Amino acid sequence: MPDVSKQPTDPRVLRTRQLIKDAFIDLLQEMDIEKMSISRIAERATINRVTFYLHYRDIPDMLEKMADDMIEDFKQAVGIEPEKPAAAEEEDWFMMLRLLEHIAEHHKFYKVILGSRKAPIFSERLLNMLTELISARIEEMGTESFCYKAGIPKDIAIWHGSAALIGTIVAWLRNDMPYTPAFLAKQFYLLTRSRIETKGE
Amino acid sequence: MPDVSKQPTDPRVLRTRQLIKDAFIDLLQEMDIEKMSISRIAERATINRVTFYLHYRDIPDMLEKMADDMIEDFKQAVGIEPEKPAAAEEEDWFMMLRLLEHIAEHHKFYKVILGSRKAPIFSERLLNMLTELISARIEEMGTESFCYKAGIPKDIAIWHGSAALIGTIVAWLRNDMPYTPAFLAKQFYLLTRSRIETKGE
DNA sequence: GACTTAATTTACAATGTGTTGGATAATTAA
DNA sequence: TTAATTATCCAACACATTGTAAATTAAGTC
DSSP states (O other): OOOOSSSOOOHHHHHHHHHHHHHHHHHHTTSOGGGOOHHHHHHHHTSOHHHHHTTOSSHHHHHHHHHHHHHHHHHHHHTOSSSOOOOSTTHHHHHHHHHHHHHHHTHHHHIIIIISTTOHHHHHHHHHHHHHHHHHHHHHHGGGSHHHHHTOOHHHHHHHHHHHHHHHHHHHHHTTOOSOHHHHHHHHHHHHHHHHTGGGO | OOOOSSSOOOHHHHHHHHHHHHHHHHHHTTSOGGGOOHHHHHHHHTSOHHHHHHHOSSHHHHHHHHHHHHHHHHHHHHTOSSOOOOOSTTHHHHHHHHHHHHHHHTHHHHIIIIISTTOHHHHHHHHHHHHHHHHHHHHHHGGGSHHHHHTOOHHHHHHHHHHHHHHHHHHHHHTTOOSOHHHHHHHHHHHHHHHHTGGGO
């Protein structure tokens, strides 16, 4: 069994996992995930089927670990982890921009992984992450937020906001990104902020 | 092969399909859809495995047809089909209410089918339906709408709105409906309408 | 160059798939 | 009620995929 630790260094392991990932993405464009099999993946990846089992228990396990990696890359790219209790106001806009730019940069991957209705795990994980993010935002704002003033329960606002965010991104990807990240970020900012600031009167 | 037409009348057919549907919903609560097999479904439904093939080609086909039925029931329950260019304003609120009440009435079904991240087909279909719905709404409003005044492209507003709607419903189901349909409809109305009316000044 | 570990090869039992042909039972029409 | 139709059951089949085990080969590390 190859190194299970997060960051394998052996080039053979890296190569194999990359081959598997590429093969999976490749196949996902051709067939439903239902018809996906370890045999097919191994064949497309030009590795022995048994080798697959040295890295993943089964396909769901593979998806799980790939989703882990995705979230990891995502957080790092968008720069969420670090400090930043945020400068509120425009900080949201910048984060949204970084987020969309990161997706645009790897759109080939994200379109297949999120856009196809085939592997819900990925959208699911991203939704969870964004939910935390938005949740933290709203929490930060406290009595400043629109929800508070309008008496809207926070959790409802969070459900609404995170679903709108991921849904907009997915639709944007499915339509082959007809707007620039900056433009879309601006529009989303308008759609969202108008709720939080405007009515506060 | 049993009657393929939309409304089979033979009680044997109705019984079998109901048994399959119940077994499927039942199994979905226990296991990932990945581990779902025709064998298991047939066993749980207390029908012969071969009988399954008399009704559905395979599992994806079964999901497809069940989703068709769901959308059909949904449209009928919410009463979308008929005329009603809508009285604008509060009409939205009433539709949202009927929609949530219908879901609440069959929450056992919808929670499993939508709430579990296992059968994306259903959420997908519902999303499409709601997208059409919201799309029509925004189209109706024309130059009255917030998007128009703020210069937000319609499609972005539609992506945003429909994703927020279905996402909120799914989250509501997953959390075991902590709010009444009426209350949630009201909150959603506030979150949405504030965008469309407020900033229009 | 020796050691370590990944990947390959071959093999096997177990399970699920999709399709037969014929028997049985329920439904419907005469 | 009888006779028809037709859904379901049953047994069996070839086939593919799965998950695991052994021994071997190849690549990477020290």
